[in-house]
Amino acid sequence: MPDTVSKSPLSQQELAFFKTHGYLILRQILDPALLARARARLWDAAPTSMHRDDPSSWVGPIPTDQESEERDNHRRGFRWQYRQIGDEPWMVQMLPKNPTVWALAEQLLGEGRLVEPSGVRGIYCTLPYGDHATTANGCHVDAHPFHFGAVAYIDDVEPGGGGFRVWPGSHRTFYYDFQTAYQREPNDQYEPDKARIGAGPSVDCYGRAGDVVLWHHRIGHMASHNTTRRIRQAVLYDFRKDDWETTQSDPPAQDMWQDWSDEIRSVQLL
Template identity: 75%
Template structure:
């Protein structure tokens, strides 16, 4: 474990709860660059120096359904920036983060990053009512997700929200280990888990939330006055194309590193 990015306690926490927050690990200069570049693609009525203009929803006549710069309702997803090399340096190739992912999935076993998902924003709700929380599991194959805050995210500020420990149930609620073909257990488990308390993973600029691909989660409602700004990336192990259609394994950690497989859950003897 010498010189490994994550401590034993951190690995135990992740294996038990399905998520882990790493504090202040990203390059401040790249964070500032990302915050500035976001405004190159801002909705027409939104100005960086006018916080009152940030409040959603985006007007119907200004909505954009394009993949590169999706703007609709309270969501603004600037994907067009995701392939730029400096964005890769910001998140997946960050030395601490890449090392943590290798520690979890195996040294030399990660698929090289070709880009990130982009900058995903949730606009402030202002006086608009919020809808009920909606727990879901992602539909595409990957192993380890990363949500990186490029600006501060206050409690209730639209942070990544997780249902702690739900990965250990949802993993077995699909016909395959990584694809999204739910079985008969998924719907009742989703209803039961979604009614349980969840964790608001708020944080500061430079914080990263790591999460298991089968954890129940959502981008929570933003009741703050600040735009929630996050960069997203999915780590994949190099054999994912061969394992993605396998049935869930008795040991849900079989595709992870030997270190992760050997770790016991909190409370286990």
């Protein structure tokens, strides 16, 4: 798996890796000052039992009396999704409008063809499991329409630390398991394929603060279980091409890359 350095554009090898496997890890490309700001701001919305200077308080699950169903700061079990912060301009600058990330996105979808970002999904956290048992891994495919996603680690994520887990190459199967190219309308093949692929090998995309995982919309994935003592903290953004509203209901194309850039369409699979 190639780990790209801080440069743009992607090489032909990196494009081929993404096209073949459905994901690519970019190393150390985000602004450290903005990462530190995000880590600090997360604690504005922490459950009252969790304290930034006390790692022992980070172990989940979140106490039931501190759970929240509010979308802007959803907290339940071992998951904490702080979305309220997502539309602040510096968060947009940190990930989608980072010059390297934006250039890579245009390389994939076409120069001048990206939807301008108004926000990111927010900071998504997985708490340490501590002594609690983990369940078996299992993949899913996201329900909302976009072309590819970016998962940015704002703090270090060790192996087994709740990193973004992918099933390499599964996008080339799952793309055809839906009635439309980008919406969530699975056909009869989706569930059997999900069970088969989910039981197969996967990759734990761990990394350091400032690393970004690019992933195809239809790749099978999950947020891994966190067996370390550190909170998994990630910022998520979904890239869309500017014609997505008219193409999202199209049936899957014979060439699943037909509405991507000419450059990636011309790249051969590995």
